[in-house]
Amino acid sequence: MSYIDSGYAVCLATLALYAVVLVARRRRIEREAVGERVGGRRRWR
Amino acid sequence: MSMTEEVSAVAMKAMKDHQGEPRPVIDDELHRRLRPRWVRVTGVAGLLGLTATVVLGLWVTPPDETQGNLVRLVYLHPPVAWVALYLAFGLAALSSLLYLWRRTRSLFWDRLAAASVEVGVVFNALTLATGMLWGRPTWGVWWTWDARLTSTALLLVLFLGYLALRRVPAAPEVRARRCAVAAIVAFVDVPIVHFSVVWWQTLHQGATVLNPDLSPTIHGSMAWTLLLGFLAMTAVFVWMVSIRYRIETLADEAVTRSLATALAERWAEDEASGTAPTFGLGASSVPEEVVSATRGDPQMSVGEIVR
Amino acid sequence: MAVSVSVPSEVVTDRAGAPRRGRRPGRARLIAVALILVAALIFLLVEGLGSSLDYFDTVAQALAHKQTIGTSTIRLEGVVVRGSVEHTATGTDFVISSNDRHVRVDNTGDPPQLFQPGIPVVVVGHFVSASSDRFLSNQIMVKHSADYIAAHPNRVRAPNGSTR
Amino acid sequence: MLRDAWLVAGRDLRIEARSRVALWQVLPFALLALVLFAFALGPDRATLASAAPGLFWVAVLFSGVLAVHRSVAIESGEGTRDGLRLSGLDPAGIFLGKAAAVALQLAALEVVLWLGMRVLFGVTIRAIWLAVAAAALATIGLAAAGVIYGALSGGLRVRETLLPLLVLPVVAPVLLAASRVWSAAAVGAVGAGESWLRILGPFALVYLAVGVVVYGPLLEAG
Numbered sequence: 001m002s003y004i005d006s007g008y009a010v011c012l013a014t015l016a017l018y019a020v021v022l023v024a025r026r027r028r029i030e031r032e033a034v035g036e037r038v039g040g041r042r043r044w045r
Numbered sequence: 046m047s048m049t050e051e052v053s054a055v056a057m058k059a060m061k062d063h064q065g066e067p068r069p070v071i072d073d074e075l076h077r078r079l080r081p082r083w084v085r086v087t088g089v090a091g092l093l094g095l096t097a098t099v100v101l102g103l104w105v106t107p108p109d110e111t112q113g114n115l116v117r118l119v120y121l122h123p124p125v126a127w128v129a130l131y132l133a134f135g136l137a138a139l140s141s142l143l144y145l146w147r148r149t150r151s152l153f154w155d156r157l158a159a160a161s162v163e164v165g166v167v168f169n170a171l172t173l174a175t176g177m178l179w180g181r182p183t184w185g186v187w188w189t190w191d192a193r194l195t196s197t198a199l200l201l202v203l204f205l206g207y208l209a210l211r212r213v214p215a216a217p218e219v220r221a222r223r224c225a226v227a228a229i230v231a232f233v234d235v236p237i238v239h240f241s242v243v244w245w246q247t248l249h250q251g252a253t254v255l256n257p258d259l260s261p262t263i264h265g266s267m268a269w270t271l272l273l274g275f276l277a278m279t280a281v282f283v284w285m286v287s288i289r290y291r292i293e294t295l296a297d298e299a300v301t302r303s304l305a306t307a308l309a310e311r312w313a314e315d316e317a318s319g320t321a322p323t324f325g326l327g328a329s330s331v332p333e334e335v336v337s338a339t340r341g342d343p344q345m346s347v348g349e350i351v352r
Numbered sequence: 353m354a355v356s357v358s359v360p361s362e363v364v365t366d367r368a369g370a371p372r373r374g375r376r377p378g379r380a381r382l383i384a385v386a387l388i389l390v391a392a393l394i395f396l397l398v399e400g401l402g403s404s405l406d407y408f409d410t411v412a413q414a415l416a417h418k419q420t421i422g423t424s425t426i427r428l429e430g431v432v433v434r435g436s437v438e439h440t441a442t443g444t445d446f447v448i449s450s451n452d453r454h455v456r457v458d459n460t461g462d463p464p465q466l467f468q469p470g471i472p473v474v475v476v477g478h479f480v481s482a483s484s485d486r487f488l489s490n491q492i493m494v495k496h497s498a499d500y501i502a503a504h505p506n507r508v509r510a511p512n513g514s515t516r
Numbered sequence: 517m518l519r520d521a522w523l524v525a526g527r528d529l530r531i532e533a534r535s536r537v538a539l540w541q542v543l544p545f546a547l548l549a550l551v552l553f554a555f556a557l558g559p560d561r562a563t564l565a566s567a568a569p570g571l572f573w574v575a576v577l578f579s580g581v582l583a584v585h586r587s588v589a590i591e592s593g594e595g596t597r598d599g600l601r602l603s604g605l606d607p608a609g610i611f612l613g614k615a616a617a618v619a620l621q622l623a624a625l626e627v628v629l630w631l632g633m634r635v636l637f638g639v640t641i642r643a644i645w646l647a648v649a650a651a652a653l654a655t656i657g658l659a660a661a662g663v664i665y666g667a668l669s670g671g672l673r674v675r676e677t678l679l680p681l682l683v684l685p686v687v688a689p690v691l692l693a694a695s696r697v698w699s700a701a702a703v704g705a706v707g708a709g710e711s712w713l714r715i716l717g718p719f720a721l722v723y724l725a726v727g728v729v730v731y732g733p734l735l736e737a738g
Contacts, residue, residue, distance in 0.1 A: 007118045007178040008099060011125065011171055015095075015281065018167050022288045029295040030079065107502040111471055116500055145733075184493045185464025191407035199685055206682040210668070213678065223668050226730050230686060244397075246406040246429065248474055250498040263500040381608070381728065388725040392718035420705070 079291060088284040094277025098124075101270040109267075118179040119263075120270050123253070124278035126172040126197075130235050132282050133165025134204065138232035141225035155221035156297070158228055160289035162207050164282060169201045184248060192241040193249035196234055203231035217297060408474050412451040415485075423478045428487060429495060430455060434469040444492075448473060459489045466494045520609025521616060528617035531590055538621050542582045546629050549575040550636055561638050568639040569698030572629060573691050577658065579625055581680050583618050584662035588675065600735065607732030611663060615727065619659035626651055642704030646713065650697035653716035657690045660723035667734040690719055 102120035109116035137158040144154040176194070177187045188194065207227045211220065242251045254261045254271070263271060408427035430448030437446040443460040444467075457475050467473065477489030532538055553571045557563050591597055600610060633639050641647045665683040669675045693715045700709030 002114075003178050003182045004103075004115060004117050007175045008103065008121060010178065011121050011175050012095070012099070014167070014171055014174075019285065022285060022292070026288055026292050026295075029292050029299065032295075032299050110501045111468070111496055112466065112500075115466070119500060182465050183496055185467075185491070186493055189407075189493065192405045199688060202681075202685040206678075206685060209678055209681055213669075222733060226668060226734065227682065230726070241405075244405070246408055246410070248407055248493055248495055250496055253498045253500065256498065262498055265502055267500050267502060385725040385729050388721060392722050392725075396715065396718050 079295075084284060084287045087280050087287070091277055091280030091282075091284050094273060094280055098270060098274045098277050101266070101273065106266050106270050112183060115179070115182050116267070118175060119253075119267070120274045122172065122175040122179055123271070124274040125168050125175060127275055128278045128282045129165050129168035129172050130200070130238060132279065133161050133168060133286075134200070134232055134235050136286070137161040137165060137204075137207075137228050138235075141228040141232075144221055144225045145229075152217055152221060152297070155217070155225065156290055156293040157286070158225065159211055159293050160286045162204050162211075162228060163289055164285045166201065166204050166208060168282070169197070169204065173197060173201065189248055191247040191249055192245045193238065193247045196238045196241050200231070200234045200238060203234055204228075207231055410450040411448055411455050412453045415453050415455070418479070418482065421479065422482050423480070425476070425478050427474050427476050428455065428457075428489075429472060429474045431472050432467075432469045437469055448475070455485055455487050457487045457489050459492055461490060463492045464494050466496065467492060471496065517606045517609040517612070520605045521612035524605065524610050524613025525616040525620075526613075528587060528590060528614060529620065532586075532617070532621065537586050538583060538625070542579050542586070542621075543625055543628060545582060546575050546579040546625055547632055549578060550629065550632050554636060564637040565639045565702075568633055568637045569702060570695040572626075572633055572698065573654070573695045575629060576622065576626055576655075577684065577687065577691055579629075580618070580622055580658045580662055581683065583621050583625075584659075584666045584679065584683070585676065587614055587618050587663065588666040588669075588679075597735070607735050608728040610735070611667075611727045611731035612724070614666075615656070615659045615663045615724070618662060619655050622655045622659060623651070626655065639702060641698070641701050643701040643706050643709065646706055646709045647698055647701040650694050650701070650709070650713055650716055653713070653720045654690050654694035657716065657720040657723050658687055660720065660727050661687050661690075664723065664727045664730065664734070667731055690716065693719070 098120055102117050106117070106120075108114045140154040140158040140161065143149040144151070144158065176197075180189075181187050207224060210227050211224050213220070215223070239252075239255075241247060242249055243257060253263050256262070261268060408429040409421075411428060411430040414421060414426065414428055428448070430450045433447040433449050433454070437444060440458075443458070444463050445456070445458050446469075447454050447456050449455070457477075459475060459477075472495045474493040474495050475487065475489035476491040476493075477487055480486045480488060550571070553567070553575070554564060557567060591600065662683055665679060665686070669678045669682065693712045696712040697709045697716070700706070700712070
């Protein structure tokens with residue numbers, strides 16, 4: 001794997017990881033702060 | 046912005062409606078308010094744009110005259126740096142100023158600055174990482190202490206300090222003021238980073254697009270791909286900040302709510318035992334984070350906390 | 353939800369009750385400080401920073417004050433002169449130039465991947481002696497420009513043979 | 517404002533004169549740092565002498581953080597903060613006074629540290645006035661920045677770990693410039709030193725100016 005490929009891999013992987021962490025954090029805090037969702041398509045918990 | 050109050054009102058109403066059930070419920074209306082459509086649209090745009098940039102950058106654009114295929118990192122490294130330095134830290138400094146200015150003082154700006162700094166720190170670290178992975182094959186070294194690299198590394202440490210300061214428990218207004226000062230001081234480094242390649246002789250090359258003449262020195266499909274990279278990263282940034290902002294708001298809300306619950310329990314106890322309703326801040330039934338949130342801010346009266 | 357509460361006395365201290373002597377000269381002071389900041393910034397830009405943070409000397413700069421440099425270790429920048437590159441047993445010899453001043457560089461070790469005639473490089477090392485124009489270096493860094501020009505419509509092979 | 521500064525500086529220095537924390541803790545720490553630097557670099561005098569200016573300022577920087585801790589600790593006693601707030605003293609005056617007290621202690625520390633370096637590392641300085649001017653400006657800058665961030669992290673229990681993280685990057689330019697001036701002064705290269713000296717002046721001024729404005733709000737908020 002070349003330097004350039006590694007550059008792309010590091011950059012995209014980090015962004016993807018951070019995005020996933022953000023979404024997970026938001027979901028957790030939504031449950032904590034506001035509670036369970038009803039009536040929608042998704043059910044948490 | 047009255048997001049907290051909105052959420053709070055809905056939550057309180059839900060609590061009343063569902064007596065016996067301690068947890069309120071997100072109905073569809075609240076859900077829409079928590080996650081506006083434009084956030085999702087920006088996220089998808091960022092994802093698509095980034096995918097297109099990668100495809101164009103790695104497989105479609107031509108190699109460079111001197112750098113050959115090594116040039117391909119130009120489609121990621123400058124856009125990432127652009128997000129970190131100008132968008133994220135710029136937004137953080139601007140919101141901090143707006144928070145400190147009495148007329149626009151609102152916790153909205155404080156939360157926006159916090160969200161922006163965290164995303165900015167991620168992008169700043171990525172700027173350094175991609176830069177090193179580019180520098181090794183092109184310059185021949187991973188790292189060198191020229192003005193551009195050194196000031197960028199310093200920037201990361203400065204804003205890591207901001208995040209550390211933010212983690213210290215304090216009343217929201219106290220924390221906001223402290224952090225706003227720290228963000229503005231840290232931002233002073235950004236113009237230094239930007240102009241370092243103009244002021245001094247550095248190993249790092251000068252700016253391609255935002256150069257003093259403002260005439261981009263990149264041609265054809267390379268220029269268009271670079272532009273696409275900038276746009277895509279900007280969209281990704283907006284998406285990330287809006288999500289991070291929501292987390293920040295809801296976290297504050299969670300603290301307020303746990304405080305309200307603790308107080309309600311306490312009063313119920315007092316009424317049951319018939320003692321006068323007193324509230325000592327060190328009382329055992331109040332959680333630690335609640336105590337630290339109220340301590341040090343004499344203006345935050347208990348009535349205000351409970352709303 | 354109005355509640356009567358008793359709190360420790362130190363918490364009750366009303367901020368509005370505190371004397372605000374610092375506030376009265378506030379606006380004038382704020383303006384004065386802003387002026388100081390702007391003045392300091394301008395001074396730094398125009399006067400102070402100068403060349404003190406330069407990463408390297410160009411060939412012309414180094415030759416101009418060669419006396420003070422002597423044989424101390426410096427970073428030297430110049431464009432590799434075409435046709436001057438010779439590969440030796442221990443490394444590479446070449447001539448770098450800026451503003452028509454030339455320095456002959458004897459480098460020990462392998463040059464980086466992009467090293468080629470006609471591009472600017474930074475070499476780390478020292479002059480052989482205070483009077484000599486020969487420079488002994490042990491590291492070459494390529495200082496590529498901020499210009500990006502397509503070499504070839506075919507992306508697989510670059511003219512210098514580098515692959516992605 | 518200046519009268520208030522005078523009062524506060526006098527009070528801080530009197531407290532130090534009685535408690536002698538700086539004398540018995542900060543100064544020995546700085547000297548210890550010198551010895552440790554010598555261990556780390558080896559006994560070669562040439563190496564030590566060439567590294568001495570930088571090491572000197574690193575030692576001053578770390579000692580400065582300790583001095584600021586001490587300066588903040590004076591305020592964090594029971595009700596002291598509220599006392600200051602209610603005293604009617606100008607916050608800008610309080611800031612200048614505290615910065616002056618820290619700067620004076622640091623200056624005294626620098627003198628002793630310098631003597632130690634002369635003896636242990638065998639360093640001499642040719643351009644004395646250049647070095648003194650740089651030291652004065654750098655000390656003012658360090659003290660001012662330190663006191664600002666001291667107030668920022670004032671009432672926090674995590675102050676010990678947070679303060680260095682916040683303040684050291686901000687004063688990094690001061691460390692850089694002061695070390696370069698001293699390196700130049702050591703070999704008598706006045707011209708090279710002066711260009712760095714011109715950076716130290718604006719930095720000291722900027723930190724002082726910023727402190728005058730933000731100290732009041734920070735004192736209220738903390």
